[in-house]
Amino acid sequence: MRQAALRLFAQRGYAAVSMRSIAAEVGVQAGALYNYTPDKQSLLFDLMQGHMTELLKEAQSGGGGDPLKRLQTFVEFHIRFHADRPDEVFIAYMELRNLSPENFAHIEDLRRRYEDRLETILRDGAKQGVFAVEDTKIVTLAIIAMLTGVNTWYRTGGRLSLDQVVAQYWDMVRKAVGAG
Amino acid sequence: MRQAALRLFAQRGYAAVSMRSIAAEVGVQAGALYNYTPDKQSLLFDLMQGHMTELLKEAQSGGGGDPLKRLQTFVEFHIRFHADRPDEVFIAYMELRNLSPENFAHIEDLRRRYEDRLETILRDGAKQGVFAVEDTKIVTLAIIAMLTGVNTWYRTGGRLSLDQVVAQYWDMVRKAVGAG
DNA sequence: TAAATTAATGAACAATCGTTCAAAAGCAAA
DNA sequence: TTTGCTTTTGAACGATTGTTCATTAATTTA
Numbered sequence: 001m002r003q004a005a006l007r008l009f010a011q012r013g014y015a016a017v018s019m020r021s022i023a024a025e026v027g028v029q030a031g032a033l034y035n036y037t038p039d040k041q042s043l044l045f046d047l048m049q050g051h052m053t054e055l056l057k058e059a060q061s062g063g064g065g066d067p068l069k070r071l072q073t074f075v076e077f078h079i080r081f082h083a084d085r086p087d088e089v090f091i092a093y094m095e096l097r098n099l100s101p102e103n104f105a106h107i108e109d110l111r112r113r114y115e116d117r118l119e120t121i122l123r124d125g126a127k128q129g130v131f132a133v134e135d136t137k138i139v140t141l142a143i144i145a146m147l148t149g150v151n152t153w154y155r156t157g158g159r160l161s162l163d164q165v166v167a168q169y170w171d172m173v174r175k176a177v178g179a180g
Numbered sequence: 181m182r183q184a185a186l187r188l189f190a191q192r193g194y195a196a197v198s199m200r201s202i203a204a205e206v207g208v209q210a211g212a213l214y215n216y217t218p219d220k221q222s223l224l225f226d227l228m229q230g231h232m233t234e235l236l237k238e239a240q241s242g243g244g245g246d247p248l249k250r251l252q253t254f255v256e257f258h259i260r261f262h263a264d265r266p267d268e269v270f271i272a273y274m275e276l277r278n279l280s281p282e283n284f285a286h287i288e289d290l291r292r293r294y295e296d297r298l299e300t301i302l303r304d305g306a307k308q309g310v311f312a313v314e315d316t317k318i319v320t321l322a323i324i325a326m327l328t329g330v331n332t333w334y335r336t337g338g339r340l341s342l343d344q345v346v347a348q349y350w351d352m353v354r355k356a357v358g359a360g
Numbered sequence: 361t362a363a364a365t366t367a368a369t370g371a372a373c374a375a376t377c378g379t380t381c382a383a384a385a386g387c388a389a390a
Numbered sequence: 391t392t393t394g395c396t397t398t399t400g401a402a403c404g405a406t407t408g409t410t411c412a413t414t415a416a417t418t419t420a
Contacts, residue, residue, distance in 0.1 A: 013277060015195035019408060031410080032368050040408065094274055097193060138340070138348050141333055142326045149325025160318070168318050176356040199378060211380075212398050220378065362420080369414070376407065384399070390392080 001026050001036055005043050010087035014044055014098045044095060045103045051088040052110035055081060059117055067125030068179055074118055075170050078147045083162055089151050115140055122177065132178025143173055181206050181216055185223050190267035194224055194278045224275060225283045231268040232290035235261060239297055247305030248359055254298055255350050258327045263342055269331050295320055302357065312358025323353055 004025035008017045019040055023030040037043045058081060062073035082089050096104060119140040125131035133139045147169060154165060184205035188197045199220055203210040217223045238261060242253035262269050276284060299320040305311035313319045327349060334345060 011277070013193065013195055015193055016278070018406075020406085029369055030408085031370075034409070035367060097191070098196070134351070135340075135348055138345070139352065141329060142349065142352055145329025145332070146322045146326040149321060149329075152325070153321055160315075165318070168315055169322065171314070172319065172322055172356040175358060176352040178355060198376075200376085209399055210378085211400075214379070215397065364417100364419070366417070367415080369412105371411095371413100373410080374407100377405075378403105380403080381401095382399105383401100384397105386395100386397070388393100388395080390394095 001033065002043070002047060006047055006087050006091065009044065009047070009095065010090045014040075014091075014095045041098075041100060041103070044091075045099060045107075047088065048092050048095070048099070048103075048107050049110070051085065051092050052107060052114070056110060056114055059114060067121055067128060067130050068174075070121045071125065071131075071173065071177070071179075072170055074121060075143075075147060075173050076166050078144070079150055079166050079169060080162065082148060082151050083154055083165075086151055089148070093148070115144060118143060125177065125179070130179055139177065143176070146172070181213065182223070182227060186227055186267050186271070189224065189227070189275065190270045194220075194271075194275045221278075221280060221283070224271075225279060225287075227268065228272050228275070228279070228283075228287050229290070231265065231272050232287060232294070236290060236294055239294060247301055247308060247310050248354075250301045251305065251311075251353065251357070251359075252350055254301060255323075255327060255353050256346050258324070259330055259346050259349060260342065262328060262331050263334055263345075266331055269328070273328070295324060298323060305357065305359070310359055319357065323356070326352070 001022070005017070005022050008022055008025060018030075019033055020030045022043075023033055026033075037046070059074070059077060062070070062077055064070070065073070092107075096107065099107060119136050122131060122133055122136040122139055126133050126136060150165060150169065154160075154162070156162075160168075181202070185197070185202050188202055188205060198210075199213055200210045202223075203213055206213075217226070239254070239257060242250065242257055244250070245253070272287075276287065279287060299316050302311060302313055302316040302319055306313050306316060330345060330349065334340075334342070336342075340348075
């Protein structure tokens with residue numbers, strides 16, 4: 001059921017998806033959904049929270065090495081993680097405004113914590129003189145926006161393999177932070 | 181009325197905005213709106229088309245000079261144009277799926293033409309050996325995603341002036357294309 | 361098999377949706 | 391003031407929304 005909701009939300013948008021359409025996708029009547037979720041809002045929130053929590057958990061792993069190596073690990077991880085979950089990513093970016101204020105604050109907190117991972121790498125690298133970045137906050141947001149943008153065009157089986165995409169983006173990021 | 185629809189669509193999303201709520205914002209009854217638009221869909225499409233057409237028109241102007249200078253002009257133009265129109269930009273990126281197939285195709289065509297502007301600059305620069313870019317298509321999309329990302333956090337009166345933002349992003353773009 | 365628990369149905373609810381349209385109101389020209 | 395035109399109203403339409411709940415069905419426990 002969460003799978004069905006995920007796909008429909010990503011495809012048509014939260015507001016445009018009815019509980020009945022989710023139920024139809026599952027092969028069940030609308031009333032039955034309420035055995036598994038208290039309401040539609042929780043359904044959206046759970047999907048987002050699950051996604052962001054997994055993102056944070058998986059981002060934990062690649063922690064070792066010098067700043068340059070850590071940055072490379074981050075870039076590769078971000079692209080691959082997001083390319084693997086196009087629907088979750090789409091929802092996490094597009095449906096924020098459909099969250100209740102408390103739910104929104106919680107998701108935003110998770111996002112900020114993820115951004116902090118990258119900013120820490122950049123700050124460490126700047127301190128060590130490996131990166132030439134003036135404002136780590138801006139560079140953090142710029143890199144994440146650039147990497148997440150892959151999801152708007154990348155499709156499996158397209159012109160480029162994911163390996164090639166990763167290589168190209170790493171090349172750009174590396175240059176952009178002045179670690180040529 | 182278009183102003184009211186614009187703000188509401190950006191704030192709550194196309195599907196979550198009723199014709200009645202737009203009418204209330206204008207100070208009129210819902211039926212009166214149909215003297216100015218045939219339906220809700222056209223309202224969305226007109227807003228998007230107007231935005232994209234203006235984007236293309238204004239992007240026309242900064243055409244002269246060598247590739248590096250043209251790239252700088254493009255970066256500055258993109259950031260300023262988008263920072264000036266947060267609602268339009270938001271809608272143009274978020275409400276594509278709420279367009280009818282024909283309307284969607286038309287907007288996508290305009291977007292592609294805008295991306296072509298940047299790609300032409302990059303190709304020219306690569307040909308002349310000024311830029312070190314392997315795949316101009318990817319670099320185009322990466323740069324645009326990065327620049328458009330400014331809209332997710334930039335607010336007038338924030339920590340940084342728009343001049344500073346432009347300078348920082350130009351610095352990153354310049355380095356990323358290998359024109360250090 | 362019988363009893364108990366869990367899950368799904370299908371109808372019903374009040375509310376809201378986009379859109380239409382005859383009637384009323386507003387306004388300009390005569 | 392009367393005529394003609396444009397704009398707005400307000401009710402109505404059929405459809406759809408999220409959610410509830412008594413009833414039925416299915417499954418597990420005894």
